Amino acid sequence: MSDIKQNSDGDGAGDSDSDGAGETLVAAPILRVRDLSVEFSVPSADGIFGGRRALTAVNGVSFDLHAGETLGVVGESGCGKSTLARAILQLLPASRGEVVWMGEDLVGHPGLRERRRDLQIIFQDPLASLNPRMTAGDIVAEPLRTHRGEIGRAERRRLVAEMFERVGLSPVMVNRYPHEFSGGQCQRIGIARAMILRPRLILCDEPVSALDVSIQAQIVNLLEDLQREFGMALIFISHDLSVVRHICHRVMVLYLGRVVEVAERDILYRSPRHPYTRALMSAVPIPDPRIERERRRVVLEGDLPSPLDPPSGCIFRGRCSYARSRCAEEVPVLEELGGQSVACHFHNDI
Amino acid sequence: MNTKPSAATLEAALNAPRVHGRGVWGDAARRLFRNKAAVASMVVLAVIVLLAVFAPWLSVYAIDDIDWDNIQAPPDFAARHWFGTDGNGRDLFVRTLYGGRASLAVGVLATAVSLVIGVAYGSVAGYIGGRVDTVMMRFVDVMYSLPFMFFVIVLVAVFGRNFILIFVAIGAVEWLTMARIVRGQTLSIKRREFVEAAHAIGVPSHRIILRHTLPNVLGPVIVYATLTVPQVILIESFLSFLGLGIQEPLSSWGVLISEGAKVIEVAPWMLIFPGLFLAVTLFCFNFIGDGMRDALDPKDR
Numbered sequence: 320m321s322d323i324k325q326n327s328d329g330d331g332a333g334d335s336d337s338d339g340a341g342e343t344l345v346a347a348p349i350l351r352v353r354d355l356s357v358e359f360s361v362p363s364a365d366g367i368f369g370g371r372r373a374l375t376a377v378n379g380v381s382f383d384l385h386a387g388e389t390l391g392v393v394g395e396s397g398c399g400k401s402t403l404a405r406a407i408l409q410l411l412p413a414s415r416g417e418v419v420w421m422g423e424d425l426v427g428h429p430g431l432r433e434r435r436r437d438l439q440i441i442f443q444d445p446l447a448s449l450n451p452r453m454t455a456g457d458i459v460a461e462p463l464r465t466h467r468g469e470i471g472r473a474e475r476r477r478l479v480a481e482m483f484e485r486v487g488l489s490p491v492m493v494n495r496y497p498h499e500f501s502g503g504q505c506q507r508i509g510i511a512r513a514m515i516l517r518p519r520l521i522l523c524d525e526p527v528s529a530l531d532v533s534i535q536a537q538i539v540n541l542l543e544d545l546q547r548e549f550g551m552a553l554i555f556i557s558h559d560l561s562v563v564r565h566i567c568h569r570v571m572v573l574y575l576g577r578v579v580e581v582a583e584r585d586i587l588y589r590s591p592r593h594p595y596t597r598a599l600m601s602a603v604p605i606p607d608p609r610i611e612r613e614r615r616r617v618v619l620e621g622d623l624p625s626p627l628d629p630p631s632g633c634i635f636r637g638r639c640s641y642a643r644s645r646c647a648e649e650v651p652v653l654e655e656l657g658g659q660s661v662a663c664h665f666h667n668d669i
Numbered sequence: 670m671n672t673k674p675s676a677a678t679l680e681a682a683l684n685a686p687r688v689h690g691r692g693v694w695g696d697a698a699r700r701l702f703r704n705k706a707a708v709a710s711m712v713v714l715a716v717i718v719l720l721a722v723f724a725p726w727l728s729v730y731a732i733d734d735i736d737w738d739n740i741q742a743p744p745d746f747a748a749r750h751w752f753g754t755d756g757n758g759r760d761l762f763v764r765t766l767y768g769g770r771a772s773l774a775v776g777v778l779a780t781a782v783s784l785v786i787g788v789a790y791g792s793v794a795g796y797i798g799g800r801v802d803t804v805m806m807r808f809v810d811v812m813y814s815l816p817f818m819f820f821v822i823v824l825v826a827v828f829g830r831n832f833i834l835i836f837v838a839i840g841a842v843e844w845l846t847m848a849r850i851v852r853g854q855t856l857s858i859k860r861r862e863f864v865e866a867a868h869a870i871g872v873p874s875h876r877i878i879l880r881h882t883l884p885n886v887l888g889p890v891i892v893y894a895t896l897t898v899p900q901v902i903l904i905e906s907f908l909s910f911l912g913l914g915i916q917e918p919l920s921s922w923g924v925l926i927s928e929g930a931k932v933i934e935v936a937p938w939m940l941i942f943p944g945l946f947l948a949v950t951l952f953c954f955n956f957i958g959d960g961m962r963d964a965l966d967p968k969d970r
Contacts, residue, residue, distance in 0.1 A: 408869050435871030448862040452694075452884040461880075462870045512866070 347422075348383035349519055349552060350407070355380045355416035357399070357406045357576075361627070374627050376402040378576040379416070381653075386519065389546065389553040391567030391584070393560060393599065397623055399576035400556045401443075404522045407554070408438055421519075436466040439513035443525035445505035449497035456493030459483065459511045466516060482511045486541060503534035507541070514545060520552045527562060539566055560603045564588055572596050575626055575634045582659035592661040594639050595619075633664070641665055697888075700964040707960025710953035717950055721773055724766035732767050733918040735759055741936050753938040755928065764920050765943050771921035772947070775835055776902040776954075782840030783901075784894050787847025792886065794848070795855025796878050806852065809845050817842050825913055835914060839901050850893055854886035861885075888965035895958035899951040906947065922947040 357377040362370075377399040384390055392400050405411040407418055409425055418425045420434060439462075442448035449458055459479045463470055470478070480490035486507040497505055506526060513521050523542065527535040539562055546553060557563050563570055563584075570587045572580040572595065580593040591597045598617040605611045621638045624630055633651050636642040645664055653660040701707055720727065729749055730736070739748055740758040752761035794805040821838045828834055858864065859882055867877050906923025908914040915921040922943045929940030 405865075410865060410868055432871040432873070435869065438869070440866065440869045442862045442866065444862060448866050450863040450867075450881055450885070453880070461867070461872065465870055465872050465876075509866075512870070 346386065349386050349421055350384040351417075351419040352383075352407065353381045353417050353419070355403070355406055355418060356414050357402050357411055358414040372627065375629070376576050376626060377406060380573075380576075380578055381416075382571060382578070382581060384520070384552050384554065387546070387550045387552055388569065389555055389567045391563035391570040392554060392556045392573060393558060393563055393570060394573035395558060395599075395623060397626075398573045399626075400558075400573055401524050402576075403573070404440065404524045404554065404556055408435075408440055408522060433466075436462065436516045437519045438522070439516070439518040439520070440522045440524060441506070441509050441513050441526045444529050445502050445509055446497055448509050449505055451497055454494050454496055455483075455488075455500065455508050458497070458508060459493075459515055462512060462516045478515065479511075482515050485545075486511045486514070487537075502530050503537060506530060506534075506538050510538075510541065510545070514549070514551075517549055518551055520554065522554045522556070524556050525558070526555075528557065528559060535562065542566065560599060572599065575623060575629060577634055577662065578653060578660075579635065579662050580660065581653070586659050590659075592656070592659060592666045593635075593663050594641055595635050633662075635663075641668070697961075697964040701960050704960040704963065706956045710956035710960075713949060714953040714957070717769060717946065717953075718773060721766050721769035724763060724770065727766065728760060728763045730760035730763050732763050732920070733759065741932070741939075743936070743938055752942040753936070755939055756932065756936075761925075761939060761942060764925060765922070765946055768920040768922045768925050768943060769946060769950075771915050771919060772902050772905060772923065773950070775839070775905040775921070776898040779836045779839040779843060779901045779905075780894055780897045782836055783843035783847050783897060784890070786840065787844035788851050788883070788886075788890060790844065791848035791851025791853075792855050792878050792883055795852035796859055796874065796882055798856070798859075802852070806849075809848055812841075812845055821908060821913060830913070830916060832915065835905060835908065838908075839904050842904075843897055843901060847890070847893065847897070850889060851886055854889055855882050858882045858885045889962075892958055892962040892965065895954055895961055899954040902947070902951065 355377060356375060356379055358373045358375050360371045361374050380403060382390065392403065394400055402411060406413050407425075409418070409431060413426050416426075420438065423434070425431060425434065449455075453461075456476070456479050459482055460475050463475050463478060476493075479493060483490040483493060488504060488507050488511070492500075497508070500508065509526075521542075526542070527538050530538060542553065542555075543566060545551070553566070555563060555567055567584050570582060570584055571578055572587075572593065574595050580587070580591065580596045582591075587596065588600070591600050594617075598619045601614070601617040605614070619638050624634070624637055630637050630647070632648050633639070633642070633646040636646040639646070643665070649664065651662045651664050653662045654666070656666075725731070728751075735758040736748070736750070736754060737758055739745065739750055739754050741756050742748070742750060742754045742758075744751055744753045750760050750762065752765060755761055755764065790805065790809075794802045820842070824834055824838050855878075864877060864881050867881050872880070902922070905914055905921060906926060909921050909923030910927040915924055917924075925943035926940060926947065929936070929938075929943060933940050
């Protein structure tokens with residue numbers, strides 16, 4: 320990931336750009352998520368007649384997203400990042416809470432199919448997200464067919480060719496099939512499909528974690544360029560903190576389906592307040608062996624607790640070296656601290 | 670790659686010859702044609718189909734012409750009874766070819782019927798899932814449990830003997846397996862990310878089924894269909910053997926075999942020739958089906 324970091328350090332224009340976006344965030348948010356929870360019903364462990372119990376994959380997540388903003392969502396595997404993305408897009412039913420898109424609650428909304436043209440998603444596995452029986456051109460054209468039926472064939476072909484060019488693919492390849500492309504090219508096709516309707520929000524569900532490092536940088540830069548050009552908001556889900564640092568304006572840290580910390584990027588990376596965020600930060604390798612050797616790591620002990628049987632009070636207390644008796648009794652709420660919100664009782668003492 | 674494409678380069682790219690990809694189907698076809706058994710079977714099957722189609726012009730005898738001089742006669746090239754005659758003095762060559770018409774028509778049409786019903790039913794049940802799926806598939810289970818012969822006999826008793834009825838009866842039984850196969854495949858396909866992507870785009874359900882899940886289940890469906898054709902031909906032969914199928918003077922391989930079986934000691938040619946045609950046809954379909962399965966097998970890719 321080092322080359323992305325270098326890129327971000329050397330790219331002064333990119334930094335000022337993100338600062339500019341930070342200043343213009345005065346209008347109403349385009350997406351408002353409140354207390355969103357997703358539950359799955361799973362068979363319980365005690366035999367086939369044990370009935371079913373609820374697994375809460377996403378628990379009371381709230382956040383705002385403004386036009387043109389990039390929100391990073393980080394957390395370890397199984398913390399509910401992808402589930403959150405799918406619940407926002409209504410691909411999974413929310414058990415509680417609301418997802419307000421441009422003033423309309425999407426949960427159980429009848430005109431949802433129309434709204435979908437503004438909300439798109441890019442998937443983790445580039446090849447699996449493309450239909451193997453369709454040509455790349457047909458795949459990219461599908462949103463147009465669905466939402467812009469009035470566009471004729473010739474015009475549609477022109478738009479698809481333009482989009483191919485825009486994401487760095489040669490338009491002569493429109494008649495090829497997905498398996499004939501490399502992983503990075505497949506992800507470009509996925510981006511072209513998501514971008515062709517000029518959506519206002521794209522959810523990127525780990526868009527680069529299946530790609531190798533040099534390709535990752537290309538794809539991340541492509542997303543940034545597209546965002547600069549078309550001004551869509553991004554929700555960027557990743558477990559890679561360096562990539563998130565490079566592309567995001569704000570970062571939300573999830574643990575076991577709950578938000579433990581949200582902050583402006585620079586604040587979060589400079590002074591993480593939640594012990595979990597600190598542990599995550601200290602796990603990022605530093606590409607300088609001297610510093611790397613000398614720094615003190617916060618090593619988390621134990622595993623992620625089972626979401627079927629989450630601990631009482633603070634969900635992180637089982638792995639937290641600062642845990643006290645209050646942590647077992649009281650669920651910490653997100654506390655606003657100026658550009659940073661933390662869900663920890665003792666964030667001041669740490 | 671980060672620069673905005675200029676109008677000129679875009680124009681050039683649009684006018685450039687497009688690269689045509691090798692589709693999944695194209696690849697499969699190429700592999701199928703490399704399979705010698707499958708290709709040979711296709712050739713033999715084509716010959717049999719052509720013989721059946723052009724039957725009236727291939728012999729001087731009509732299907733119900735009776736040659737009073739040659740009753741139950743062995744093959745006789747001078748009299749142009751190449752396969753001999755049956756107990757009524759009718760030319761067996763013509764009857765075998767006509768029988769092929771009936772058997773192949775039943776085989777292909779009943780398979781088509783079962784294909785249409787089974788694919789539609791299975792993909793809807795699999796795609797919708799949940800309670801709808803449970804109800805639809807339990808109905809299939811109930812249909813499965815009905816004894817097939819009993820079902821056919823009831824149909825014949827109610828509607829009388831009828832060529833169409835054979836399609837209905839066989840199709841009504843064969844679609845059940847097809848529906849199960851399609852449903853199972855659809856269940857696994859609909860969890861794939863490209864279907865989720867189509868959902869996210871807002872593609873309506875019927876289009877998702879038609880454009881996304883269905884094309885991806887067609888591989889196993891085609892394989893099963895080619896294996897259904899011989900099965901249906903066998904069922905038709907069985908029904909005809911029991912006297913529930915094709916009516917005189919028309920014939921099918923099943924009817925001819927049943928007649929031949931009665932006189933196997935005195936006129937073996939009456940069993941051998943139609944039996945040979947049936948067996949060769951069944952082999953061909955099975956080889957083609959095997960070839961297709963190998964050609965479409967994703968593990969081979």
